[in-house]
Amino acid sequence: MNRRVVATSIVDAVAEDLRVRLYAAEFPGGTAFTEAEVASTYEVARPTAKAAIEKVVAEGLLVRGAHKTARVPELGPEDVRDIYLTRAYLETEVLRRLAENRAVPETAVQANREIAQAVNANDPMRIVEPDMRFHTSLIDALGSARTSRMYGSLVSEVRMCMAQVQGRGLLDPKLICDEHDEILRLIQQGEADSVAVLLDEHLARARERLVEAVGGTPGPEADTPPRVRAGG
């Protein structure tokens, strides 16, 4: 057997805890993170705190300008749109390729099973984590380290959005679950084009709901299919 151990440095540990707390919606958008504050909070030296902050900034979970204090980003409608559009660019193509191989990852099936359980239990907040896992496991099924890494950075931004809207902006869990099932079915049947269209709609709906939740006006693409197939 091949056990894996991680020896995390102090910088990494601080950065990781910052991530966790940011995901947990502990701080509203705009909250400042002074190097000195972080240093005293974790009882580390300021250079250590600085390094941790800069790591998190590099991931986009905090923002900072030169000589300015790092802050929790206030994600506006443009950010939400950009995040979800980028998700769509990456994810539709990945799903096409999965469909071409008719490769249905078991982890995705399992994740949607958990969503179904949350639906039955009528507990909408509990679908967030398995929903992320559903999409991530589809990406990971390709086996491309770089694709997975990129998608991971998007997922972390999505979590930041979720943290900021605090449960507002959630969609009908039943609908989500059913569409996931349909996505898996289309992959199984090799329907690349159909799965791309469906995912696009799936993400567009979530996107426009989130845009609304952060104070933007819903776009026109919420009900009309954004992808127009141009015939040859």
Add this chain to the structure above:
Amino acid sequence: MNRRVVATSIVDAVAEDLRVRLYAAEFPGGTAFTEAEVASTYEVARPTAKAAIEKVVAEGLLVRGAHKTARVPELGPEDVRDIYLTRAYLETEVLRRLAENRAVPETAVQANREIAQAVNANDPMRIVEPDMRFHTSLIDALGSARTSRMYGSLVSEVRMCMAQVQGRGLLDPKLICDEHDEILRLIQQGEADSVAVLLDEHLARARERLVEAVGGTPGPEADTPPRVRAGG
């Protein structure tokens, strides 16, 4: 008018120069960059050098494990495939969307013009830069900051590949130029599916050529630099 100014810190300046030198193929794969070396090279303090190195590591242009010296990555066939596959995932979908809007960016047209000039001048190495620019400008045309950022990180890895193979692995410049023209034509005509297929072939050809070029180098698991690998 809206001028933009950048005030780069010393850390950023050092990191940028490291990037430039890495792109310039100044160091073969496996070259070590100790913090002390970098510090004395640029006449800065070690923490400053450390921060610069870690920035570059975060971008994937250097690799380093805990307590280990940062090194120029030795990109093996798997890395090259992964980089180019990820490129394809992102770029084919972006081109689909451009085609749907029949949006042909002028910057891409201009870049391919420069490639054509290099072809006429019979100077294959001069097509590398405009080729990158051609593809990047297509991505940027979407106007998605996150998509552009992601693609940028891939481009920097591609440049690292180019640096390592030192001109080996180049394709016929005329073919590249013609295919670029065809891509632009298909976008103009809204042929989303066709442009996706063509780009896939375009990238696959470059990919396999590069894989070939790095295939002769020492194996992916060889962490000792020179001639450990005799004929198998």
Add this chain to the structure above:
DNA sequence: AATTCATATATTGTCATACAAGTATTCATG
């Protein structure tokens, strides 16, 4: 002779401290 073990050196991780430089804020002035 080959392998293992122990020592020495090199390198990184973290810290404390210090000062310069840039930001933000306050307050006085016109």
Add this chain to the structure above:
DNA sequence: CATGAATACTTGTATGACAATATATGAATT
């Protein structure tokens, strides 16, 4: 009320130091 100067706060960089870990070297053991 707007402008500008003085102030406090924060970040950028540097120096030096020590601990922890990794790599290399050489000795001891089987």
